[in-house]
Amino acid sequence: MPSFSNWARNHRCQPAEIVQPADEAELIALVQRARAASLSIRVVGAAHSWSDIAMSDGLLVNLDKLKGVLEFDAERDRIRVQAGIRLSDLNRELAARGRAMPILGSIVSQSVAGAIATGTHGSSRLYGNLSTFVVALRLVTGCGEVLVIEEGDERLAALRVGLGAAGIVTEVTLQVGPAFQLHEHKFALPFSQALERMQELVDTYEYVKFWWLPHTDLVEVFGYERSTQASNLSRAARWLDEHVLNRFVFPGVLWLGSRIPRWVPALNRLIARLVFVEARRVGPSDEMFTLAMPPRHLETEWALPRTAAVAALRGLRALVREQRLRVNFVQELRFVQADDSWMSPAYGRETCQMGAYCGASRSMQPYLDGAQALFRELGGRPHWGKEFDTTPAEIASLLPRAADFVRLVRELDPQNIFRNAFSDRVLGRPTEPASS
Ligand SMILES: Cc1cc2nc3c(=O)[nH]c(=O)nc-3n(C[C@H](O)[C@H](O)[C@H](O)COP(=O)(O)OP(=O)(O)OC[C@H]3O[C@@H](n4cnc5c(N)ncnc54)[C@H](O)[C@@H]3O)c2cc1C
Structure with missing residues (x-):
């Protein structure tokens, strides 16, 4: 079994397999495989979280092969990218188009999907965290279905900071700004x-x-x-x-x-x-x-x-x-x-x-x-990407929509294939018999 650890080397796991799908169809096949075999499946971006949020003993999926720019809308300053793109590459692509992210954190080694999934932020009273620049998401749910969520859909607010728990994001559309x-x-x-x-x-x-x-x-x-x-x-x-x-x-x-x-x-x-x-x-x-x-x-x-x-x-x-x-x-x-x-x-x-x-x-x-x-x-x-010890009850008391999030997660992932030790600790153990 391969061994895997995060950047800080404070968490380690032994996934059954580490897989890098080359396209969305392969990813859907992996989700179907996990469902059929009652295996858990988790995506890892750049593994730059200090928490165990991206650890898995099942299938550990990495989207480093899905890192392209799919569309650029110069009039609306929007860019649609594959979710595995690193922030450093995104910045280069934006600079080549005279654009930039309005704010960033202190490093850019993270994947775009990983950064938004944890609410990664910079520092300004005038800007939200990176997830607030997401205007559309495409994801593969725990049922293996593709869901496209656009502006005006309440699920965008629900799933932007998704903790890797509700599905595998394959595409992200970001509102960016002029280079500065x-x-x-x-x-x-x-x-x-x-x-x-x-x-x-x-x-x-x-x-x-x-x-x-x-x-x-x-x-x-x-x-x-x-x-x-x-x-x-x-x-x-x-x-x-x-x-x-x-x-x-x-x-x-x-x-x-x-x-x-x-x-x-x-x-x-x-x-x-x-x-x-x-x-x-x-x-x-x-x-x-x-x-x-x-x-x-x-x-x-x-x-x-x-x-x-x-x-x-x-x-x-x-x-x-x-x-x-x-x-x-x-x-x-x-x-x-x-x-x-x-x-x-x-x-x-x-x-x-x-x-x-x-x-x-x-x-x-x-x-x-x-x-x-x-x-x-x-x-x-x-901060979801850093070390902390909370109970699901505490999280529910701290975040008014946490219970709604858990309901949506259970709906999109009825077999709990995206579950891991982190999600059990933060969102609670699913009551349904689940894969582990
Ligand atoms: C040196 C250093 C500096 C940092 N600086 C900052 C900072 O300035 N500000 C800040 O807020 N944070 C900071 N962080 C924390 C970091 O930004 C977050 O932990 C971020 O999530 C890491 O991105 P990643 O791609 O490594 O994601 P991972 O750690 O690999 O994964 C994080 C979560 O995202 C999920 N995920 C990844 N890809 C997908 C996908 N395609 N679909 C669905 N879910 C997905 C994973 O399942 C997991 O739940 C820093 C971390 C380090 C190591």
Whole structure:
């Protein structure tokens, strides 16, 4: 049996088979096969989720062969793509047409379908997560039928953030926008000033995010505005980030801190002094939104009411102090506009996303557990692609349309072939006898 693990290597599974269908007909045949043999079937995109959302002991299907652009509507700025396309390739295709995604998260290795299925987001009070740009979906249901869902169909809101539970998405149509340049202004503020000025900063910039490095009193603010200036991005600096700093230097620092935890505060202070400095640059939006791949680490991230942003950062600092933890990674605060996708963490409320991140160390699990407890207290909803432990009852209480989503999932997948341990934990175990 093949063995499979996610990017962070914190989840592993032994699928009966890993399959890459070449077209939709092959995919439908796989679904029929799973039904007939009572095998579970799950799609995996780029396996960049920290949660076990894409793990399967049945058929693990990957759509890397379904990654083409199918249609571009220049008048309406819309693009129809096959669901397996990676965000990096989508960005290239859009740039060639003078278009761009209005917002992105911090990496673009994910598949489009995987990113929207988990509510992957960037940071702006003015834009929703990536799923909010989906205007049509084509998917293969658990019955092996093809369903095309377009604007005006309520099921679009239901299935955009689909958690891989309701069907296999084969095509996605996205509303995009004109290509644009961004001017980045990053600067450090003392912790208390960053909290005092947070509202003002969030209102000032079109895109803004905050990084706090534990054991330091510094918060780095990243503010972005559209710009007509020419790009001044340094290829050499990006190369250095990707091939030297994030590949060797930061992993080395994490390793050192895990061996000698008492050094973590001093190492963090050194990094803050070197990295949390004022700088400005201009470049194409997709390059400005994204970062070099970070070293491996674990994350839990929750969507909180926007008004809880200050309490979230304060709470994390208190957690580190009170439990005498040694936390070796930046903590990230971002903002997302409210939306109407039933399973979106930003459903119906203006949101801030607080991410608690930590590299392998003795402090890692107590920190992530403490952060989850804090985020729960603050009314948080988990990010589906990150680590969390909730019960189906808790999810139902956090997301008003969760029960409707479960009903729709059972309708589209009556034999529960898309079920896995994650869906049992989040949506509940199906009452019908199901494949496993
Ligand atoms: C270094 C790093 C940085 C990250 N940065 C951000 C960030 O800035 N913002 C953010 O919000 N998240 C971020 N994430 C999380 C990441 O965006 C999500 O976990 C995303 O879902 C990963 O996409 P994927 O293609 O790897 O999907 P997978 O992890 O492979 O799958 C995720 C879910 O999508 C489902 N799925 C995949 N393809 C299909 C399909 N064709 N049809 C139906 N379901 C499908 C899977 O079944 C699974 O349920 C980051 C992750 C990493 C590792």
